[in-house]
Amino acid sequence: MPDAIFAHPRLAPVYDAFDGDRDDLDAYLAIADELDARVVLDVGCGTGNLALLLARHGRTVVGVDPAEASLDVARAKDGADRVRWIHGDATTLPPLRADLAVMTGNVAQVFVTDDDWERTLRGVHGALRPGGHLVFETRRPERRAWEEWADTAPVLRDVPGVGPVEQRLQVTAVDLPLVSFRHTYRFLRDGTVLTSDSTLRFRDRDEIEASLNATRSVERHGCLGALLTPVAFHSMPSTPVGGTVWVLQRHRARRPRRRGASEVESPSARGSRAVG
DSSP: OOOHHHHSTTTGGGHHHHSOOOGGGHHHHHHHHHTTOSEEEEETOTTOHHHHHHHHTTOEEEEEESOHHHHHHHHTSTTGGGEEEEESOGGGOOOOOEEEEEEOTTGGGSOOSHHHHHHHHHHHHHHEEEEEEEEEEEOOGGGOHHHHHTTOOOEEEEETTTEEEEEEEEEEEEETTEEEEEEEEEETTTTEEEEEEEEEEOOOHHHHHHHHHHHHHHHHHTTSOOOEEEEEEEEOTTSTTOSEEEEEEEOOOOOOOOOOTTOOOOTTTTTOOOOO
């Protein structure tokens, strides 16, 4: 269930006003260029800022999000007809054969259980072509970002078509690796007050690598080959989360080896080969 800040019909339309100009998204455009990605999947696309940016630069883009209200905002923006919008999540995607999948901002941290995280990785794996990449960002726990949130002052924005709206942020629980917080919005025109509660999981590098290794082990046992392998990670202080950007690659399918007339497969090997 998506948080109210994304799913509520009055909160989703004001989200962009408090999210800044998102010039950090240029980093993802550069990554798409570097990887020569022509088909891009934006997981947790929200109000569509990155998906639309990529589409304006000639990419074929699919944006998926579980919050219909956020997708309604995205569909109303200029150029929205260039993007394929899907209401759902990574576990319900068709085989898109995407060159690149991205999870920006907080998206990779909203999967607070190991099962949800693994199911998301499997879903992304199925949507990528062999050799395709997944890029996502996470906050580093040692930076203790929640301590900065606790000192955040109220923010007032004049939202076109809505009027003045005040946003307040409150940290409600710190039980690492989980951190919970609440956004409170006051619509000054009519006095309406709405809240949105969120929880993020702060995974460190070791935990992320362990989760990827665990996923690959399960896949090998099931004779499906490896899922996604880290090929790079970078410190990205310019992104909203100010943390680490991970680059993972889906393994390419292996070509079956031909056997000669005199080559015999042993019974113990039959059915045990991994297929990428």
